[in-house]
Amino acid sequence: AQTVTQSQPEMSVQEAETVTLSCTYDTSESNYYLFWYKQPPSRQMILVIRQEAYKQQNATENRFSVNFQKAAKSFSLKISDSQLGDTAMYFCAFGPPTGNQFYFGTGTSLTVIP
């Protein structure tokens, strides 16, 4: 079975600053997918970024980027130029090589301070 661990229950960052959210996972699979989802107070889960494990290059999406360390099974999310709208719960998720049975971490609550 797969496990996903987010060791930072809460974090805060000043507006316009940079913050990094941590995620580690455990799996015996060699090919898989990793995701970060954002859940604002509306509770709508929104995809932030996706990483394919077979790709060495770290994924980026505008202000969001990841640091994927496959050997260390680490997948951190960096948010640059933080904005008030980034305030949300962030979930790290493991997607298997087949099917859509995802495994989620417990989440990190991020607050952007004006």
Next chain:
Amino acid sequence: KAGVTQTPRYLIKTRGQQVTLSCSPISGHRSVSWYQQTPGQGLQFLFEYFSETQRNKGNFPGRFSGRQFSNSRSEMNVSTLELGDSALYLCASSLAGSHSGNTIYFGEGSWLTVV
């Protein structure tokens, strides 16, 4: 393109009753999966349907069931409701198919309160 639509958004049920939640996936998406979100257990996978067949099932009792229709719409049913079933139920859809690694897109969820 419309997103994933879940109905009803909010509902209150009494212990022992049953409930049916509905999910319409993004147009063209053939896989629908369901997740339960609670403060204590976080996000837990319930089941996934693809082409009207259950493809995966999480570790939930048999009171939780689901189905998928030919138009890819899905329903989940919880019978003999317990207080612990109070949760946000999230539906997600993806293109799926024979290849792997599809991104799942979530609906806004159905808030179930059992009293």
